[in-house]
Amino acid sequence: MKASHQLAFFLLALLAAGFGASRLSSRESPAKPVQKAATAPSASQSQIERGRYLVEDVAMCGECHTPRDANGNLDRSRWLQGAPIWIVPVRRTTNWSMRAPALAGFQGFTEAQGETILEKGIGPNGLAIQPPMHIYHMSPEDAQAIIAYLRSLPSAYPQR
Numbered sequence: 001m002k003a004s005h006q007l008a009f010f011l012l013a014l015l016a017a018g019f020g021a022s023r024l025s026s027r028e029s030p031a032k033p034v035q036k037a038a039t040a041p042s043a044s045q046s047q048i049e050r051g052r053y054l055v056e057d058v059a060m061c062g063e064c065h066t067p068r069d070a071n072g073n074l075d076r077s078r079w080l081q082g083a084p085i086w087i088v089p090v091r092r093t094t095n096w097s098m099r100a101p102a103l104a105g106f107q108g109f110t111e112a113q114g115e116t117i118l119e120k121g122i123g124p125n126g127l128a129i130q131p132p133m134h135i136y137h138m139s140p141e142d143a144q145a146i147i148a149y150l151r152s153l154p155s156a157y158p159q160r
């Protein structure tokens, strides 16, 4: 291929990828983040959007924390509402967790607890997060964005 052709091809591929990505991000999701002033006064809309992107497109938290329908597809009407773990360990392990808790609304966690989970992999009980949840080493900015997004979602638990 001539260099100019190569360049044209590269640009075309880039354009196609960009188009695909923009289509992907404009996809309607039933659990669109709604900002709740009472719970997240300092979270900006762009921070929430960054958190949504990290949760949905990068870390794929929903794969474990969202229940599935009868066909095994993620049930978007119960987005991040907690789910049983269906993957099994390859090797025997003692601390495998069988349930991923609800994340929508992020109730029951303080900001600091949330950050420690996502930045250090340590839970509020002081113990390492159990597999198959990963031990993340996120930056504070990423962890805060994810927490802001989770707090913006309708809570998994009805208000008592």
Ligand code: HEC
Residues within 6 Å of the ligand: 054, 055, 059, 060, 061, 062, 063, 064, 065, 085, 097, 098, 099, 100, 101, 103, 114, 117, 118, 122, 123, 124, 125, 128, 129, 130, 131, 132, 133, 134, 146
């Ligand atoms: C591979 C499956 C999986 C993925 C992906 C996953 N989690 Fe988890 N998560 C779990 C399981 C299982 C638990 C329960 C284990 C525990 O609490 O130690 C858990 C626990 C948690 C907890 C509670 C921890 C505690 O100690 O109370 C939070 C918060 C959490 N996950 C957030 C997230 C976020 C945010 C993401 C995406 C960035 C994510 N998880 C991705 C499986 C997963």
